[in-house]
Amino acid sequence: MRIVVLAGGIGGARFLRGLRKTAPDAEITVIGNTGDDIFLFGLKVCPDLDTVMYTLGGGINEEQGWGRADETFHVKEELAAYEVEPTWFGLGDRDFATHIVRTQMLDAGYPLSAVTEALCHRWRPGVRLIPMTDDRVETHVVISDEQGRRAIHFQEWWVRLRASVPAEAITPIGADEAKPAPGVLDAIERADVVLLPPSNPVVSVGTILAVPGIREAVAARTVVGVSPIIGGAPVRGMADACLTAIGVETTARAVAEHYGPGLLDGWLVDDADAAVAEEGVEGIAVRARPLLMTDVDAAAGIARAALDLAEEVR
Amino acid sequence: MRIVVLAGGIGGARFLRGLRKTAPDAEITVIGNTGDDIFLFGLKVCPDLDTVMYTLGGGINEEQGWGRADETFHVKEELAAYEVEPTWFGLGDRDFATHIVRTQMLDAGYPLSAVTEALCHRWRPGVRLIPMTDDRVETHVVISDEQGRRAIHFQEWWVRLRASVPAEAITPIGADEAKPAPGVLDAIERADVVLLPPSNPVVSVGTILAVPGIREAVAARTVVGVSPIIGGAPVRGMADACLTAIGVETTARAVAEHYGPGLLDGWLVDDADAAVAEEGVEGIAVRARPLLMTDVDAAAGIARAALDLAEEVR
Numbered sequence: 001m002r003i004v005v006l007a008g009g010i011g012g013a014r015f016l017r018g019l020r021k022t023a024p025d026a027e028i029t030v031i032g033n034t035g036d037d038i039f040l041f042g043l044k045v046c047p048d049l050d051t052v053m054y055t056l057g058g059g060i061n062e063e064q065g066w067g068r069a070d071e072t073f074h075v076k077e078e079l080a081a082y083e084v085e086p087t088w089f090g091l092g093d094r095d096f097a098t099h100i101v102r103t104q105m106l107d108a109g110y111p112l113s114a115v116t117e118a119l120c121h122r123w124r125p126g127v128r129l130i131p132m133t134d135d136r137v138e139t140h141v142v143i144s145d146e147q148g149r150r151a152i153h154f155q156e157w158w159v160r161l162r163a164s165v166p167a168e169a170i171t172p173i174g175a176d177e178a179k180p181a182p183g184v185l186d187a188i189e190r191a192d193v194v195l196l197p198p199s200n201p202v203v204s205v206g207t208i209l210a211v212p213g214i215r216e217a218v219a220a221r222t223v224v225g226v227s228p229i230i231g232g233a234p235v236r237g238m239a240d241a242c243l244t245a246i247g248v249e250t251t252a253r254a255v256a257e258h259y260g261p262g263l264l265d266g267w268l269v270d271d272a273d274a275a276v277a278e279e280g281v282e283g284i285a286v287r288a289r290p291l292l293m294t295d296v297d298a299a300a301g302i303a304r305a306a307l308d309l310a311e312e313v314r
Numbered sequence: 315m316r317i318v319v320l321a322g323g324i325g326g327a328r329f330l331r332g333l334r335k336t337a338p339d340a341e342i343t344v345i346g347n348t349g350d351d352i353f354l355f356g357l358k359v360c361p362d363l364d365t366v367m368y369t370l371g372g373g374i375n376e377e378q379g380w381g382r383a384d385e386t387f388h389v390k391e392e393l394a395a396y397e398v399e400p401t402w403f404g405l406g407d408r409d410f411a412t413h414i415v416r417t418q419m420l421d422a423g424y425p426l427s428a429v430t431e432a433l434c435h436r437w438r439p440g441v442r443l444i445p446m447t448d449d450r451v452e453t454h455v456v457i458s459d460e461q462g463r464r465a466i467h468f469q470e471w472w473v474r475l476r477a478s479v480p481a482e483a484i485t486p487i488g489a490d491e492a493k494p495a496p497g498v499l500d501a502i503e504r505a506d507v508v509l510l511p512p513s514n515p516v517v518s519v520g521t522i523l524a525v526p527g528i529r530e531a532v533a534a535r536t537v538v539g540v541s542p543i544i545g546g547a548p549v550r551g552m553a554d555a556c557l558t559a560i561g562v563e564t565t566a567r568a569v570a571e572h573y574g575p576g577l578l579d580g581w582l583v584d585d586a587d588a589a590v591a592e593e594g595v596e597g598i599a600v601r602a603r604p605l606l607m608t609d610v611d612a613a614a615g616i617a618r619a620a621l622d623l624a625e626e627v628r
Contacts, residue, residue, distance in 0.1 A: 042418035072388055078411030082436050084418075093407045096414075097392030104356035104398075122396050 001026045003307075004191040005127075006218070008033045008204025009048040010065040010236065011228060011293075013055035015197035018299025020056065020126050023307060028127040029187035031214070033199070034112065035139035035172045035207035038155045040089055041079060043099040044106055047155075048204065049116055049131060050098060057123025059094075065236075068094040088160040113181040130187070132208045135178040139203055141245075142169040154203060163238040167245035170202055175210040188217040193310040195303075196225035196264075198235055198291065201255050202242035215263065224266035224310045225259060226302060227252040230291055231272035256281045266309040268302065285313045315340045317621075318505040319441075320532070322347045322518025323362040324379040324550065325542060325607075327369035329511035332613025334370065334440050337621060342441040343501035345528070347513070348426065349453035349486045349521035352469045354403055355393060357413040358420055361469075362518065363430055363445060364412060371437025373408075379550075382408040402474040427495040444501070446522045449492040453517055455559075456483040468517060477552040481559035484516055489524040502531040507624040509617075510539035510578075512549055512605065515569050516556035529577065538580035538624045539573060540616060541566040544605055545586035570595045580623040582616065599627045 003026050005016060016030060033048045047066065054060040054068060061067045071092035080087050091099070098119060105115040111134035120129055139154035143165045151171070157163060188194060199205050209215040229252045234240055240250040248258045252273040256264060261283025269276050270291040277288040287309055293299040317340050319330060330344060347362045361380065368374040368382060375381045385406035394401050405413070412433060419429040425448035434443055453468035457479045465485070471477060502508060513519050523529040543566045548554055554564040562572045566587040570578060575597025583590045584605040591602040601623055607613040 041414050042421055043414070072386055072407065074386055074407035075389065075411045075414070078408045079415065082411065082415050082433070084415055093386065093388035093410075094392045096407075096410065097389045097396065100355050100357070100389070100410075101393065101396050101398055107356055119396070 001193075002029070002187075002191050003027070004029045004031060004187050004194045004221075006031050006033075006194070006196055006199070006205050006208045007048065007052055008197075008199030009036070009051040011198040011200075012048070012204065013052045013060070014065075014293045014299050015195075015226065015303060016052060016127060017055060017296050018293065018301070019195070019303035021296055022300040022304040029183070029191070030127045030129045031184055031187070031208055032116075032129055032131050033204045033207050034131045034133060035137050035175070035203060036154055037138065038089075038153055040086065040091065040099075041084060043096070043103045045089075045091070045099050046102065046112070046116075046131070049129065050095070052129055053116075053120060053123045053125055056125030056127060057120075059123065067092055071095065086156075086160070089155065111181070113183070128183075128187070130183050131181050132184065132214065133178040133211050134181045135174060137172050137174040137178050137207065137211070139170060139172045139207055141167045142171070143167060158238070163241040167241060170242060170245050172207045172210045175207065176212070178211045180211055180213050185213055185217050188214070188221060191221050193307065193314075194218050194221045194223045195306050195310075196223065196259070198226045198228035198293075200237060200239045200242055201228060201248075201258060202239070202246055209263075219263050222265050222310050222314045223263055224268070224306045224313070225256070225264050226291060226306055227255060227267065227269045227273065229255055229273075230270040235292070252276050253281060256284055256286065265313040266306070268306055268309065285309060315507075316501075316505050317342045318502050318508045318535075319344050320347075320508070320510055320513070320519050320522045321345070321362065321366055322511075322513030323350070323365040325512040325514075326362070326518065327366045327374070328379075328607045328613050329509075329540065329617060330366060330441060331369060331610050332607065332615070333509070333617035335610055336614040336618040343497070343505070344441045344443045345498055345501070345522055346430075346443055346445050347518045347521050348445045348447060349451050349489070349517060350468055351452065352403075352467055354400065354405065354413075355398060357410070357417045359405070359413050360416065360426070360430075360445070363443065364409070366443055367430075367434060367437045367439055370439030370441060371434075373437065381406055385409065400470075400474070403469065425495070427497070442497075442501070444497050445495050446498065446528065447492040447525050448495045449488060451486050451488040451492050451521065451525070453484060453486045453521055455481045456485070457481060472552070477555040481555060484556060484559050486521045486524045489521065490526070492525045494525055494527050499527055499531050502528070502535060505535050507621065507628075508532050508535045508537045509620050509624075510537065510573070512540045512542035512607075514551060514553045514556055515542060515562075515572060516553070516560055523577075533577050536579050536624050536628045537577055538582070538620045538627070539570070539578050540605060540620055541569060541581065541583045541587065543569055544584040549606065566590050567595060570598055570600065579627040580620070582620055582623065599623060
């Protein structure tokens with residue numbers, strides 16, 4: 001079986017770990033969001049790709065969900081001592097090595113997809129991880145504060161401001177002109193099913209779908225999504241702030257309708273949102289079950305349910 | 315009093331710490347060797363500049379003489395796990411931060427001299443530290459081994475091979491076309507005395523003197539050197555391997571004659587080489603005294619003796 005997953009960071013990575021467990025023989029291709037990517041200290045940082053790679057490769061900080069296990073922060077301490085900005089992004093020493101290798105390879109002319117493959121040669125995530133594009137796409141957020149109305153990098157809004165200032169707009173700059181990375185469209189076209197894990201529908205899955213060609217290719221397949229919203233709140237992160245910015249309510253139903261029947265064939269909601277399954281969503285098969293990924297087995301159960309629903313709606 | 319010092323790494327840095335102590339009111343300009351500089355993992359590493367900066371700024375690993383105190387090596391461990399070469403150069407996590415800041419500033423278009431000044435803003439070394447040039451100069455060493463006759467970077471010969479393979483030639487590539495960094499010639503021309511600390515006469519002091527214009531400017535001043543050779547052996551490091559490569563004996567006399575009376579006015583040798591002082595070196599005033607820099611006070615005593623000799627020969 002060939003499965004494609006459009007993944008953001010923590011939610012996508014944990015779902016994938018479950019999927020790999022429940023479908024050990026499947027050929028899994030992960031199309032990773034790169035809209036969160038940022039240059040820090042001259043180094044190219046790809047938070048979502050790394051979270052997937054570290055989580056599936058056994059190097060993740062389990063409690064935190066991102067960054068490396070057994071981490072130290074001496075480089076960051078020293079950069080702060082040099083008064084180099086920004087100080088609000090938490091890069092650990094082990095994590096820095098990944099960004100150093102990546103930047104060196106990019107500078108040598110390798111595209112991000114080739115760099116990601118090389119990094120995965122070490123981590124052996126058990127999936128094929130491809131960035132959505134080799135082109136530069138950066139999600140920016142329009143806010144208004146004491147400095148006026150301005151666009152800031154997504155990471156500044158998300159990490160520094162903790163999404164505390166309302167987003168007036170969220171734009172994946174560069175997405176319009178970006179091309180899917182080599183292998184992306186081919187993997188989608190050959191997929192038996194495309195899964196949307198409980199990643200942020202706006203700045204993770206939405207950004208991947210904003211790369212021309214990807215949405216159309218995905219829509220042509222059997223697509224099942226897992227709601228990142230349970231009982232009117234994001235399972236983790238601040239997806240509500242992103243949904244509000246694009247005029248979508250923070251409910252399992254509203255997110256399904258936002259993706260729409262043109263994209264989604266099936267939709268898993270949590271038991272807390274069983275009413276959505278009972279009432280139904282026009283053109284989408286909805287099923288309710290527990291959606292908290294408390295451990296790998298719970299994630300595997302969710303992934304299994306998504307595959308079963310895909311089988312059902314195919 | 316205005317003093318200029320042409321410095322390599324450990325020997326130069328320790329001498330400078332003594333000089334700063336014995337001449338606290340002097341205006342000291344240090345012209346640092348950059349021929350040892352190397353790009354590692356896409357980052358610009360300047361071992362000699364950093365050793366001076368860390369030593370005078372209180373951040374040096376005292377036992378080792380180079381690198382940072384209280385250091386960890388997680389970035390290096392991770393780079394090795396990614397199988398990225400080279401693995402033989404010992405960069406610590408705190409040290410990496412310096413190279414990251416430097417590389418980011420260089421990429422932004424700042425010359426190395428401006429970058430060095432910015433880094434020193436943190437370390438406050440109490441001297442003005444200027445790289446000999448803003449241009450790229452890299453010392454290469456010609457060796458013959460099982461791979462044939464070839465030129466390798468100085469650091470590969472020095473650190474990886476521990477100078478165990480004879481150097482057939484040592485060449486500061488790029489020196490011919492290099493220009494002294496801004497402030498270098500001006501500092502020398504205004505100096506009351508130029509001091510050559512017990513740095514490597516070939517790959518440290520020799521490389522600085524190879525930048526067109528510096529040797530002539532230095533030769534026009536009162537110049538006193540401190541022998542890096544005591545009793546026929548280098549005080550530290552493998553200067554003998556460098557001297558042999560250029561056909562100079564590893565003796566305090568031979569090094570003085572190599573610099574020559576056209577450059578040197580005074581020369582300090584160790585008591586072990588008192589015979590050199592007694593016999594004299596043509597055109598150079600030679601004095602013997604203890605030259606082991608066992609601590610800061612010992613280094614201060616040597617620096618004081620160098621200043622006294624400069625006063626005498628001026």
